Amino acid sequence: MTAFLSVLLDGFASGMLLFVLSVGLSVTLGLMNVVNLAHGAFGMVGGYVCVVLLNRMGVPFPLALAGATVAAGVLGLVLERTLYVRLYRRDHLEQVLFSIGLVFVLGAAVDWFMGARQQLIQLPDWLSGRVEFWGVGLGRYRIFLIAVCGALVAALHLGLVRTRFGAQLRAAVDDGVVARGMGLPVPRLFALTFTLGSALAGLGGALGVEVLGLDPTFPLKYMVYFLIVVAVGGTNTVIGPFVAALLLGIVDVLGKYYVPEVGAFIIYTAMVVLLLARPHGLLKRADA
Amino acid sequence: MRIALHALPWLVAIGAYFAMPEQLPLLSAIAIAALFALSLDLLVGYAGFVTLGHAAFFGLGAYVAGILGQQGWGEPISGLLIAAAVAALLGLVTAPLVLRAGELAGLMVTLGLGLMLYEAANKAAFLTGGADGLQGVEIWPVFGAFRFDLWGRTAYLYSLAVLFVLFLLAQLLVRSPFGLSLRAIRENPKRAAAIGIPVKRRLAAAYVIAAAYAGVAGALLAQTTQFASLDALSFQRSAEGLLMLVLGGLGTLYGALIGAAAFTIAHHTLSEASPQFWQFWLGIALVALALLGRGGLMGALRRMTRR
Secondary structure (H helix, E strand, O other): OOHHHHHHHHHHHHHHHHHHHHHHHHHHHHHHHOOOOOOOOHHHHHHHHHHHHHHHHHOOOHHHHHHHHHHHHHHHHHHHHOOOOOOOOOOHHHHHHHHHHHHHHHHHHEEEEEEEOOOOOOOHHOOOOOEEEEEEEEHHHHHHHHHHHHHHHHHHHHHHHHHHHHHHHHHHHHHHHHHHHOOOHHHHHHHHHHHHHHHHHHHHHHHHHOOOOOOOOOOHHHHHHHHHHHHHHHOOOOOOHHHHHHHHHHHHHHHHOOOOOOOOOHHHHHHHHHHHHHHHHOOOOHHH | OOOHHHHHHHHHHHHHHHHHHHHHHHHHHHHHHHHHHHHHHHHHHHOOOOOOOOOHHHHHHHHHHHHHHHHOOOOOHHHHHHHHHHHHHHHHHHHHHHHHOOOOHHHHHHHHHHHHHHHOOOOOOHHHHOHHHHHOOOOOOOOEEOOOOOOOOOHHHHHHHHHHHHHHHHHHHHHHHHHHHHHHHOHHHHHHHHHOOHHHHHHHHHHHHHOOOOOHHHHHHHHHOEOOOHHOHHHHHHHHHHHHHHHHHOOOHHHHHHHHHHHHHHHHHHHHHHHHHHHHHHHHHHHHHHHHHHHHHHHHHHHHHOO
């Protein structure tokens, strides 16, 4: 029983991570209808920035996380303004080719500078080890993850529901044409959201080095996970992708732990089935 | 003049057999890649249906032909036909799923199906050999007369002949009313439906045909190398197929051939330098092609000849 609880908590923590990594994608996909298969690359960049800051420069862990977030956000802003902006009106094939190309370029660059091996980080003392709660051993880092990601979920949800920016964003996702007609600065909204989404992915990648692992194949390995979160969660809320990410994380970790011989097959099957059952979860506008 | 132009790629292909006897395995790889690109061209280039999981059919064909050869039926031509039939069957079963989901979700479904098949082959090691690949494939001589030799002579001529026959068939297909209706669907599905084209049924048919073509390409790979591995099912292969197609020129059958040749030769030369180097330039090429637009090499050729 206690073993089951530990595994469940692991799944919970990795679901939280998946949410932080993929929430940006769900907004950009819904907002501009861009098939961005390169979203994981921002997570990878964040992860590597964190590793370099922590291992080579001896920066404290929280500052390394902040550095990873900023670096991925800046990269997202630059790429959005220079390259992505040209692709909004193109068809899906060109978007697919472009984003796969971006994954290959960034993966090769990382491989060149950092090598193809898995990266490891040394967590600070206050985050390593376990604490016991009523006989259930919980890793400190898992608790830290759940706290940080939980705070992010709350902040994003309130930001989307309560602020003016959030209201504009929801309007633009619901109907971009009308939002533009009402005078909302949709391109600027998109640039801001893209930057924020990339920054969050960078943070997720940095937090996830310890849990999800990090090597140059990271963006392709987790691409399906991000797409599932988006497909199941819908595009106009924070709570939808959050629930989807939690379910995915828990099913994935439980599956890997209890039925390892089936492997990732469960996840892919779940993706196909969910896409068929809820094709419009992917793109809410298709309902209209 | 026109006939000379049409004959040119095939004369080059036959000339290469005599000119580069030590490069025959590379030439076979080009012919097989060209067949795969051709199959994608029918679906993506003509019908305008983007897929991210076409390697599923390629890999299925490879494993079917490989397992046949391993289990004692090494007759190559019937092996190709059986592989094509099995791949077409998978296409027939999955087409309704892929088409049902709508454009963007359909794209994700093709991706998911491709990954499912990869993972299934990975885990079904008793059948496929898992990560080690399929060992002990034995293929009989073609027509009982031409053995698969060490230098790859038979392999190349056999692959080239299959490519030629299927290329002619594809040419008939795209010029037929069926092919024209596919182009109409690509240009505007709503108008195509309005003039009475059964859009979903035609797309499903194109999907099945492309699946059979990809199955033959995979079977050729398994037969000529006497080996099949998970590589044949990988996402990388689906992406590379799309790149070959866009490099050569979408929606032109010769574009698929030229793109496959250019891609395979570039891969061969660049990855000798270093694998990261290859991946980096592959990525740059993808980004550039996506941003600079379609035409590809065929488009460039056309612009040159028009002047």
